[in-house]
Amino acid sequence: MEEKPEPLERIRSLFNEISPQFDNWVNTLQGKVYGYVTWEHLKKYLPLDKNSLILDAGGGTGRWSLPLAKMGYSVILCDISQGMLKQAENKIHKEGLSDKVKIQEEDLTNLSYADQMFDFVLCEDGPISISDSQKVVRELVRVLKKKGKIWASVLGRYSLALTEVAKDPEKALKHLSLSDVRPKPPPCANSPPPETFIIYDQSSSPGADDCLIDAYYPMETCL
Numbered sequence: 001m002e003e004k005p006e007p008l009e010r011i012r013s014l015f016n017e018i019s020p021q022f023d024n025w026v027n028t029l030q031g032k033v034y035g036y037v038t039w040e041h042l043k044k045y046l047p048l049d050k051n052s053l054i055l056d057a058g059g060g061t062g063r064w065s066l067p068l069a070k071m072g073y074s075v076i077l078c079d080i081s082q083g084m085l086k087q088a089e090n091k092i093h094k095e096g097l098s099d100k101v102k103i104q105e106e107d108l109t110n111l112s113y114a115d116q117m118f119d120f121v122l123c124e125d126g127p128i129s130i131s132d133s134q135k136v137v138r139e140l141v142r143v144l145k146k147k148g149k150i151w152a153s154v155l156g157r158y159s160l161a162l163t164e165v166a167k168d169p170e171k172a173l174k175h176l177s178l179s180d181v182r183p184k185p186p187p188c189a190n191s192p193p194p195e196t197f198i199i200y201d202q203s204s205s206p207g208a209d210d211c212l213i214d215a216y217y218p219m220e221t222c223l
């Protein structure tokens with residue numbers, strides 16, 4: 001029987017495979033609208049001090065690292081997929097931002113960074129949902145400076161229902177009625193105070209009251 005690869009290996013190979021096309025979606029009308037509303041929400045939470053160090057966790061092809069670097073921040077973009085990082089590297093080099101953005105291969109469930117290293121942590125478009133949510137959250141909190149902020153989007157019930165609706169409307173409705181979700185992880189020893197963690201469902205409008213997530217979704221639903 002063929003052996004199933006480890007979850008992290010599946011994530012890595014999935015994103016390596018789609019990395020050359022990833023920015024195609026970003027450049028569609030839907031991708032641009034998503035990018036616009038996301039940026040409008042995100043920018044309100046960015047540190048005032050432009051000398052701040054930002055971690056773009058699971059930063060992929062650098063969709064957010066580039067504008068952040070252009071604003072003057074120093075950014076570390078880390079990701080598990082070399083394919084995604086290669087795309088990011090090409091764009092960063094082309095834009096002359098290599099001194100502002102460092103690219104590193106890292107696993108978000110086990111980061112090599114020191115405690116309290118970053119002023120701000122960004123984790124956009126699902127890395128928390130794709131990998132082991134609790135381990136990722138624990139690591140993001142660990143590397144964040146006291147008084148820092150983590151800004152993240154996850155696959156919540158809206159995203160899941162949207163991806164399901166064309167295939168199976170009943171299942172989509174079930175997701176919306178919350179009968180099929182995994183509850184939020186319980187607070188752990190180093191749980192951040194609520195104001196530290198800005199987290200929303202990536203398919204709803206950032207900033208709307210009802211976009212705050214009420215559940216994380218298991219990895220199997222995303223891959």
Ligand SMILES: C[S@@+](CC[C@H](N)C(=O)[O-])C[C@H]1O[C@@H](n2cnc3c(N)ncnc32)[C@H](O)[C@@H]1O
Pocket residue numbers: 008011012015057058059060061062063064078079080081084106107108109123124125126127130131
């Ligand atoms: C949908 S992409 C989003 C990329 C980027 N944040 C953006 O908004 O364009 C999700 C990214 O999370 C990365 N990722 C998922 N699990 C990860 C893990 N455990 N460690 C590091 N990166 C991970 C994937 O490789 C992929 O690049």
